[in-house]
Amino acid sequence: MSLVNYATREITCKIVYYGPGRSGKTTNLHYIYGQVPSDRKGQMVSLATQTDRTLFFDFLPLDLGTISGFTTRFQLYTVPGQVYYQTTRKLVLQGADGVVFVADSQSRQLDENIESLQDLHANLAEHGVDARSIPLVLQYNKRDLPGELLLPVTTLEDALNFRGVPSFEADALHGTGVFETLRSISELVLRRLGASKG
Amino acid sequence: MVTDARETFGRFVVGANNRLAAAAARAVAESPGATYNPLFIYGAHGLGKSHLLGAVADLAAGLWPELEIRRDDGAHFVAGHAASVASGSAEGFLAAHARAGMLLLDDVHALEGHPSAQLALAALIDGLVSAGRQVVLAADRLPAGIAEVEEALANTLSQGLLVDVAAPDYETRAAILQRMATEQGLELTNDVVQDLAAREYRDIDELRAALAPIASGQRKPAPKLDAGEFESFLSDVQVVVQQHVESWRGRLKEAIAYWQAEGFRTGVLERALDLPRAPDVAGLTATFTAAVEHLRNLERQARQVDPSLVGHAVFRDPERMEAAEDLVERALSGEARAKGPSPAFVREGFEVGASNQLAVHAADAVVAEPAHRYNPLVLYGPSGVGKTHLANAIGNALQLRGDRHGVACVNAQQLVDELIEAVHRGDVDRWRARYRAAGALIVDDIQFLGGKERTQEEFFGIFNTMIEHGRQVVVTSDRVPADITDLEARLRSRFEGGLVVPIQSPDRTLRERLFARYLADAGRAADEEVLHLLGDHPVQSVREIIGLVTRLGAAAELHGADITVAFVQGELGDAVAAAAPRAPRISAAVSIGDPFLDHEKTVFEWPDAGARLIEEMR
Numbered sequence: 001m002s003l004v005n006y007a008t009r010e011i012t013c014k015i016v017y018y019g020p021g022r023s024g025k026t027t028n029l030h031y032i033y034g035q036v037p038s039d040r041k042g043q044m045v046s047l048a049t050q051t052d053r054t055l056f057f058d059f060l061p062l063d064l065g066t067i068s069g070f071t072t073r074f075q076l077y078t079v080p081g082q083v084y085y086q087t088t089r090k091l092v093l094q095g096a097d098g099v100v101f102v103a104d105s106q107s108r109q110l111d112e113n114i115e116s117l118q119d120l121h122a123n124l125a126e127h128g129v130d131a132r133s134i135p136l137v138l139q140y141n142k143r144d145l146p147g148e149l150l151l152p153v154t155t156l157e158d159a160l161n162f163r164g165v166p167s168f169e170a171d172a173l174h175g176t177g178v179f180e181t182l183r184s185i186s187e188l189v190l191r192r193l194g195a196s197k198g
Numbered sequence: 199m200v201t202d203a204r205e206t207f208g209r210f211v212v213g214a215n216n217r218l219a220a221a222a223a224r225a226v227a228e229s230p231g232a233t234y235n236p237l238f239i240y241g242a243h244g245l246g247k248s249h250l251l252g253a254v255a256d257l258a259a260g261l262w263p264e265l266e267i268r269r270d271d272g273a274h275f276v277a278g279h280a281a282s283v284a285s286g287s288a289e290g291f292l293a294a295h296a297r298a299g300m301l302l303l304d305d306v307h308a309l310e311g312h313p314s315a316q317l318a319l320a321a322l323i324d325g326l327v328s329a330g331r332q333v334v335l336a337a338d339r340l341p342a343g344i345a346e347v348e349e350a351l352a353n354t355l356s357q358g359l360l361v362d363v364a365a366p367d368y369e370t371r372a373a374i375l376q377r378m379a380t381e382q383g384l385e386l387t388n389d390v391v392q393d394l395a396a397r398e399y400r401d402i403d404e405l406r407a408a409l410a411p412i413a414s415g416q417r418k419p420a421p422k423l424d425a426g427e428f429e430s431f432l433s434d435v436q437v438v439v440q441q442h443v444e445s446w447r448g449r450l451k452e453a454i455a456y457w458q459a460e461g462f463r464t465g466v467l468e469r470a471l472d473l474p475r476a477p478d479v480a481g482l483t484a485t486f487t488a489a490v491e492h493l494r495n496l497e498r499q500a501r502q503v504d505p506s507l508v509g510h511a512v513f514r515d516p517e518r519m520e521a522a523e524d525l526v527e528r529a530l531s532g533e534a535r536a537k538g539p540s541p542a543f544v545r546e547g548f549e550v551g552a553s554n555q556l557a558v559h560a561a562d563a564v565v566a567e568p569a570h571r572y573n574p575l576v577l578y579g580p581s582g583v584g585k586t587h588l589a590n591a592i593g594n595a596l597q598l599r600g601d602r603h604g605v606a607c608v609n610a611q612q613l614v615d616e617l618i619e620a621v622h623r624g625d626v627d628r629w630r631a632r633y634r635a636a637g638a639l640i641v642d643d644i645q646f647l648g649g650k651e652r653t654q655e656e657f658f659g660i661f662n663t664m665i666e667h668g669r670q671v672v673v674t675s676d677r678v679p680a681d682i683t684d685l686e687a688r689l690r691s692r693f694e695g696g697l698v699v700p701i702q703s704p705d706r707t708l709r710e711r712l713f714a715r716y717l718a719d720a721g722r723a724a725d726e727e728v729l730h731l732l733g734d735h736p737v738q739s740v741r742e743i744i745g746l747v748t749r750l751g752a753a754a755e756l757h758g759a760d761i762t763v764a765f766v767q768g769e770l771g772d773a774v775a776a777a778a779p780r781a782p783r784i785s786a787a788v789s790i791g792d793p794f795l796d797h798e799k800t801v802f803e804w805p806d807a808g809a810r811l812i813e814e815m816r
Contacts, residue, residue, distance in 0.1 A: 009452070035428040036428050037428065064432055067435060068212055068436065068439050068440050179427045183431050183434050183435075186431070186434075186435050187434070187435075190435065190438045190439055190442050
């Protein structure tokens with residue numbers, strides 16, 4: 001997908017929030033949506049089931065305005081976490097400039113986290129993308145839950161962050177860590193755009 | 199110099215009000231002395247001019263550690279200059295500034311009412327700029343607006359780039375406010391920021407002052423994010439974009455994207471992206487643009503001849519300029535090459551003697567290193583001495599080197615005739631291209647161009663093309679270029695700029711060898727005595743020798759006789775007889791190892807007629 005168009009002076013970044021079902025990807029986008037001035041955000045598109053689980057995907061276009069002469073737009077997507085929406089996940093992942101992996105910090109969700117991360121790598125590989133090169137940030141969500149339900153961050157780091165990418169604790173429901181995560185993935189993506197020859 | 203850590207491009211909020219100034223400042227920091235020099239930034243007080251000067255210093259110091267950066271302000275300059283004049287050390291004061299690799303001078307308007315300081319500054323800037331050193335100045339008004347400004351200073355400042363910094367617009371004010379608030383650890387809601395930004399401010403200081411009441415009433419916020427976090431995020435994105443996207447590489451990528459969209463290959467620009475340091479982006483893109491324009495012109499020329507060539511790949515790649523030029527030349531010439539050298543004239547058949555050895559040596563050098571040693575090579579001498587032979591021999595030898603462009607070899611009179619015909623047919627371009635496409639050009643009897651103005655004009659262009667493309671030019675003439683009547687001075691000077699070498703009438707030794715050779719070619723034997731006799735025959739050209747041999751051969755055949763001394767004397771009569779007495783003397787001179795290659799040469803080149811007569815009678 002088009003990243004930096006120096007001819008039209010446009011920057012367009014596609015960032016995909018990935019992770020197991022119910023890890024809080026859509027919640028991240030909802031929080032961001034709530035913080036963005038109305039003139040900066042497009043209509044958030046969220047196709048959900050009656051039980052509020054993402055069926056297809058969320059899409060939040062962010063217009064960051066003109067930055068250094070570049071009309072800058074971020075497009076935030078989530079994938080459906082449920083295992084059986086594999087095709088949709090693959091489609092949404094196509095052309096991603098960066099990925100936020102939203103992990104559920106609960107102990108009982110560790111296997112789902114690992115499975116989803118493996119799924120991410122597999123889908124990237126199918127798109128011909130080296131998972132080691134694409135900007136990736138981990139978010140350990142739901143840190144607001146009682147401690148006895150949660151895995152220590154060090155355990156999550158050992159299990160999921162073998163690449164040593166930036167990681168953030170978050171409580172997406174209340175906003176903690178949401179913008180830190182977005183800021184980090186944005187910087188990684190923009191740095192990569194600046195370093196590329198494209 | 200020590201830079202202010204707060205004055206960086208990263209902290210400078212760019213908006214519509216200052217975008218050009220910021221871009222120009224960044225350009226001069228990245229390529230000091232190469233782009234806008236001097237750079238004059240003007241605008242009201244408190245709009246960021248000093249910040250930009252500091253940012254230039256900061257960035258340049260980082261990129262060019264060896265660069266001596268000197269920062270000063272107008273008031274200090276005036277005071278320093280006045281003190282130095284009073285103490286008689288004005289030269290030292292200016293010399294200290296003149297050593298700077300980059301001079302940053304703030305508040306230039308402070309020189310108002312100080313004419314001597316203005317003149318000193320004008321001279322200082324002129325010196326720095328001419329030495330390729332960067333000068334950046336800032337003032338609250340245009341140079342012309344400085345009261346009683348000296349004309350010299352106004353002119354000097356006006357020769358660079360004048361760029362303004364205006365008051366920030368609403369969005370920029372909001373971004374600045376947010377930046378300031380973040381730096382001060384203040385929590386600002388969107389409503390607060392928008393409300394503050396909506397007010398009118400004369401400068402940044404007033405903007406900063408607007409935050410003071412909020413700062414005093416607000417404790418440092420907790421790390422917990424607040425309602426302004428989107429703006430904070432936005433501000434960070436802005437910094438990242440400025441650092442990683444809107445860099446010199448960014449500008450280069452912008453040019454690459456533009457030219458790729460126009461359909462041109464941009465390999466040379468793409469390779470510049472890999473440079474470890476900022477190149478002269480403006481110069482690079484300007485050169486690329488010029489190359490593209492040239493390619494477009496070539497394509498237009500090609501279209502007139504062969505529309506199918508439009509869109510050819512070579513017209514889309516500035517790195518294949520030569521191929522594009524060749525393509526056009528071939529198209530214009532209709533693939534018909536100019537006439538080549540006569541295969542009858544080869545170097546091996548050219549007899550060398552004292553009268554032509556310099557010319558032959560030059561010809562051999564040209565063949566060995568075409569267009570390197572002697573270009574053009576001008577051979578001059580009387581008719582029939584071998585100029586045409588030698589010139590064609592050069593052409594044949596060059597062709598044997600395998601130049602794919604071929605060698606054009608033409609008589610100047612033929613050149614005139616061809617041009618007249620081309621003008622008549624209306625295809626001068628094609629005729630011109632035929633010669634321009636040649637790998638080497640040989641024009642015989644260039645004296646025929648005298649008075650042919652149009653042919654001279656065309657030849658001048660062809661000649662220049664050949665020289666510029668490193669292709670050999672050889673011309674022959676019956677006289678030195680200076681003596682050719684009605685030859686344009688520019689052509690004459692170009693001929694004289696090469697090697698002008700004479701071929702003289704064959705000397706006696708060469709004449710003997712030529713007689714021996716042509717008699718042998720005619721199947722006639724001649725002993726040494728006959729050759730000595732013939733060598734004394736005062737012929738002026740090789741053609742005369744060939745004519746005499748033909749005549750002797752015909753007579754010998756008619757009479758069934760051999761060619762003996764008696765036969766020659768009987769056939770050629772008085773001419774040989776009269777010359778005969780000199781033969782033993784010359785022969786003796788050669789036999790005793792005369793240091794001169796040819797004795798006769800010293801006689802005929804005797805500069806003084808009287809001395810020459812004495813030598814003849816001796």
